Amino acid sequence: MDDKYKNEFGWFADRPQVEKKLYDGKYIFVGLIIFLALVIVPLAPNLGKTVPPPQRQLDTPVIKKLAEKDRQCIMPTDWMRANHMQMLVDWRDNVVRTNEKGAPNGREFVTPDGKKYLASLTNTCLDCHSNKAQFCDQCHNYVAVAPTCWGCHLETGKKLAEAK
Numbered sequence: 001m002d003d004k005y006k007n008e009f010g011w012f013a014d015r016p017q018v019e020k021k022l023y024d025g026k027y028i029f030v031g032l033i034i035f036l037a038l039v040i041v042p043l044a045p046n047l048g049k050t051v052p053p054p055q056r057q058l059d060t061p062v063i064k065k066l067a068e069k070d071r072q073c074i075m076p077t078d079w080m081r082a083n084h085m086q087m088l089v090d091w092r093d094n095v096v097r098t099n100e101k102g103a104p105n106g107r108e109f110v111t112p113d114g115k116k117y118l119a120s121l122t123n124t125c126l127d128c129h130s131n132k133a134q135f136c137d138q139c140h141n142y143v144a145v146a147p148t149c150w151g152c153h154l155e156t157g158k159k160l161a162e163a164k
Helices: 025-040 061-065 077-097 121-128 132-142 158-163
Strands: 004-007 010-014 108-110 116-118
Touching (some): 077 121, 116 121
Antiparallel strands (some): 004 010, 108 116
16 A cells, blocks of 8 residues: 555555656746846845935024023924824824814923923924925935925925025
C-alpha cells in the first residue's frame, strides 16, 4: 500500500510521478528583473536622502509687537505640534456643527492655566501666525498634508494679501 495514496474519497492508484519543471523559467526571470527595475529606478535617486525639517519663522509683525511675557501660544509648543489639528476640529465641531456658541466650551477655549481665548482659527491663531506661507505651509508641505481649512478661513482681502 506504500505506492497508493488516500484522500477523503478513499484509496487510489499509484501516485502520479510528475516531473517538476519550471516552464518558461528564463522568461519569468527576465520579467521579474524588468519589473524590479521599473519599481526601483524611480526610487533610486532619493535612497538615503532626507529632507531637512523646515525652519519656522515666528517673527511676524504681531508677535514682534507683543511683550516678551505675552509671546506664547495658547498651548505649549510641543502639544500644539502634535495636537493642533484635533484642537481645530474640536473647535469646528463645537462652534459650527453643533452651534454651541453660548455653551461653556463652544466659542470660548479655556487653557489649562485658566486663560480664555476665542475658539477661532481666523481670529485667534491667524492673528499671531499671520504669514501662512512661512508658518503653516512649510510644515504642512514637509509632512505632505493638505489641510482643508484655507477654503473658508483665508478668503479675499487683507488676510489673503498677508499670506502671499
